[in-house]
Amino acid sequence: MLFMQLISRKSSRWFIVGMTSIFIFSIMLRFWQLGRFNTLVFDEVYYAKFANNYLTKTDFFNAHPPLSQYIIAISIWIGSHLPFGQEIVNNETGSTLAPWTYRWVNALTGSFIPVVVGAIAYQLTRRKSYAFIAVLLIALDGLFLVESRYALNNIYLVNFGLLGQLCLIIALQDWQFKQNIWLALAGINFGASAAIKWNGLGFLLSIYLLWIFAWIIEFLAPPKKSDFISPLRNLTQLNLLQFTLNLFFIPIIIYSLFWIPHIILNPKYGFWEMQKQIFSYHQRIGSGPDTHPYCAQWFTWPLMLRPVVYFYKNTGLLDKPEPSLPPLPSDIGNPKVNPLIYDVHAMGNPPLWWLSAVAILS
Template sequence: MQPISHKSSRWFTIGMASIFLFSVILRFWQLGRFNTLVFDEVYYAKFANNYLTQTEFFNAHPPLSQYIIAISIWIGYHLPFWQEIVNNETGSTLASWSYRWVNALTGSFIPLVVGAIAYQLTKRWSYGLIAALLIALDGLFLVESRYALNNIYLVIFGLLAHLYLIIALQDSQFKQRKWLALSGIFFGASAAIKWNGLGFLLGIYLLWILAWIIEFFASKKRSGYISPWQNLTRLNLIQLTLNLFVIPIITYSLLWIPHIILNPKYGFLEMQQQIFSYHQRIGSGVDTHPYCAQWFTWPLMMRPVVYFYKNTGLLDKPEPSLPPLPSDIGDPKVNPLIFDVHAMGNPILWWLSTWGILLLILMLFNRVWHWEKNRQARHKKIKPKQIVKFPPASEIWLLVYLVINWLSNFLPWSRVSRCTFLYHYMGALVFAILGFSWWVDRWLNSRQIRLKIIGVTVIFIILLAFVFWMPVYLGLPLSPQSWQLRMWFRSWI
């Protein structure tokens, strides 16, 4: 594959900048519109404020996201504007945007990181733009970015670790050390948000093992385009252990120091035991939480989570957490409005991405099956009956990378017995969307007009779906009829 031209590079930059601006606007628009703590902000925003007020507390997750939110609060509190509307729900008098704005900024960068990974893997500007756009059109990433929650940090740190590793595998030996170390630091940082951040690292371990297996059985001669993942075998055991094991552990451990200084009741190892025991004690099912969703339901988005819900027709008095009601609705009890923040993805994008990643799995199985048949035929010195050429050999490693990382961030949840939620799928979702973006990129760059039309139509439908469900991503006021129109399944309510 050839690098993009100067002209294409310019349009790629303009496109990525436009996607970033689009993401920033959506995430910062009326960021403090609900002047309260939304969903798990009752934990993370409070815990972040506890660090600033030096208040001891127990945290059931590693502390890095709360450090970041604490920085957000500290900066926001000292700014001389947007302080008119405040609440005391964190334990201090704060404007709600002050504990949310760093999340919004961080979430705005995720499409850029995803686009960079797609481009670095293929050197195709179109693939990078499509992947960035589709991530920007997902509702769950938007919702998670607008509140003081922690999943955005888990995802972006895991993706940055992958991006730096990809760069390292394409760079010179001197610079490789720097990028490898940065990759290890971000792997540790992702785990320091939640332990399921380790799924990003598990995918790399599995790829490294697979690369050595293929190196052992395949021909030593390499020609044409070399995927970064084929270069994984350049990492010897010492490099792998240092950068992708020791450095993540050191990073993870060091990030606990401020928390343990403030909360000296448990040491580092005791805290890990306490967290593990805490999550073991959490039950499962609707009796534990009404929005528990089993892991195998996530790709079909069968059970989203309601983060915030108010029906003005059921309120006895004005609700201070709500923004001002539209002046033309009259009596809110006669003409009720629903304010709903649904932590749900873009349904069309999720369903198509699930189809796309499953199709990639079937394609890889098909290639392996034909490869084995052809290997046996060559061993017997007979001509193979069929040589499979799609997808090109240069892209096989890309598909292997996507499938392995999707499985690494998804299948381990099958062993978790506690209540799980749809947002636990976010790490795996990125790779599913990257897989579907690969299909769209092939359609748009096909010589067949029919496939080009399919590619354009799919993007347009995903965009329409994003606009249609945007009111429940942003918590815009809806009539009961309009709200019900967006709840396609009973399990969504």
């Protein structure tokens, strides 16, 4: 018995060391040369500019809910008031800013996503090894890494959605008063995810589907006695009031509240009219190769046949030095003769994506 306790303590110690090491590694990957490139990369042309518009009180139309731009605005405000890192700047947002000032909160948020994923994996399985594998796979995911290093909105959408799932799973294992607190926190995070982008509703809709499936399983195959039952089976233990209040009304309230600052600064459209304008905008812009010639068809995404391109510059095609690029190596000679290509592509972690696709299909 004592021997097993010693093994358990040693295992827990190594688990903490491993998780901490991966977290530090995630931070290093995301913050290394965060100022590259000294320009707006990919959809930073929208989100970093819109965030700065909030700070300068400039009217604009936002084609997505505003929460991510609020967060980036806070990032800019804090970063621009720090007494370091202001040597390399640009005016792409409409103000003179160092590029890291609109990126660092994204990098910090992205560093925590592997930790949240590991917590979910542990809560679902109670196995440290599974949690460690989940953390490692997410930490090495190229798509999450690239999204974390630029002022984009998807990293916040995922973070709030995962936090909502984690809070819900914890709530399903606690039948005391604290359960309602965790359920409310889940609803707040799901509402925040939708306030980043409407795609964030997918996290909440997946919970609705799981709730339906849990009732079907409860009816067809009641759980057998075992050492461990997935907390998701406890979804049927939530009463209708708990479910609707915390996982329907609270997300709606949170989503609505996040619009208040935007509407105060941009009073042209009210709340409901703003939702109509966003829907109409996305209906107009369309999708597919006609709109984005380099895009990959949605059914090829799990196979990762075409990575997403975020940035591409060929020095051989430039007539003069490009200030957004790092200085060219001294031994390169004439960049027209010996061109360098700077590019950023985002591709997921193949084992994670492929095995996840198989798991979903099965």
